Structures are given as structure tokens and as C-alpha cells.
Amino acid sequence: MTYRGLILDFGGVLTIRMRLNGQAFERSEGLVPGAYFHALNEHPEGVAVYKALEIGEATQEQWNQVIGGILGIDPTDLMRRALANLPLEPRMVDAARRARAAGIKVAMLSNSFGITPFNPYEALGMWDGQWDAIVLSEQIGVRKPDPRIYLHTLELLQLPGGDCVFVDDHAVNLPPAEALGIHTIHHTDAAATVAQLDALLGCATPAT
Secondary structure, three states: OOOOEEEEOHHHHHEOOHHHHHHHHHHHHOOOOOHHHHHHHOOHHHHHHHHHHHOOOOOHHHHHHHHHHHHOOOOOOHHHHHOOOOOEOHHHHHHHHHHHHOOOEEEEEEOOOOOOOOOHHHHOOOOOOOOOEEEEHHHHOOOOOOHHHHHHHHHHHOOOHHHEEEEEOOHHHHHHHHHOOOEEEEOOOHHHHHHHHHHHHOOOOOOO
């Protein structure tokens, strides 16, 4: 099978794991371990504002205010602080660049963190000039795993699903892509994912 497209999640795929970043944020803010994850994933107001942010129905500033209020910390520029310990995963970034250099169309597909006032994609150099397509959920009003976001990505790449590979660290995001014929990889380890991509895409780093 010859694949002509590669679709990559951002947080947890092109970067280190989101949990590692969140734990570092909790330490830097003096929070009780698990407090940040509770605010995002369990607190009703936190869950609601995060979903709203991802589909463009809440601003990043609103997210800052709500999450800061739940945690009892200063909300000023909170998203920037919350993502301050989220470096790129160099092996995944290199795999994306090698794929693109080999003529494969490469897209970044992310449930958005918002881009104003802080653009985390730009801050890490993953913005202009890096991709054949960038799909942020807030810009089209749907988030993974809604099938429409995968269809939109395929339309931008001008490729059928069967020609593409999609990598995401959340298993729940994979079945809707698979239903469109996209080959999926559940990312848990960079070395393992890169090995799979090199085998599928045929663009392994040449031996030196």
C-alpha cells in the first residue's frame, strides 16, 4: 500500500505527553497533584468551557478565567502557563518533516487550545510553512472524534481516506477515521510510532 497523506495530532503526539506537562504545571503553580486534571476532565464548569473552547464557542480568555477560578490561581495568561512544560517530541517532528520531504502531504489536526492571545502551535514553531494543512477544531466548529473534522482534513489534503495515515494518542479518536478508510496508529511511544510510520510511508532516515 502506498500512502500519500499523513495526519498528526498535536498535543501528545508532536509534543511530549500531555499528562507530563500537566503534572509539571501543577508543581509550578503549587497545586495538589491531580487538581489540574480534575478541573479539565471532571469539574462540570471546566469540562464545559474546554469543550466550548475546542469548537470556538468560548475564548481562550474565558477558559483562563474559568480554569483559574476552579483552581484558585491567577487566571492571567493561564493557557501559556499551563502549556509552558510542553516541548516538542523531536522524533515525531522529524518523522513529519521526512515524510513531507518525500512528497507525502502532511497535516496537523488538533482539538484546539485556542490561538489568542497565546498560540501554542506558533510558540513551538509548528505554524506557518510546516504543513500542507492545519486543521484546528475551533476554526471549523467541530472536534475530534466527530467524523466531519476528518472529512474536512481529507478535503484540504485532496486525498481519499485510504491514502492517508492518522496518528493520535487518544484511542477514542481513531474509529471515526478508520471508518473513512484512514489507516490509524494509536500513539503511545515515539520510537514505536516512528518505526510504524517509516514502514508504512517508506521514508526512513537513510543510514549514515
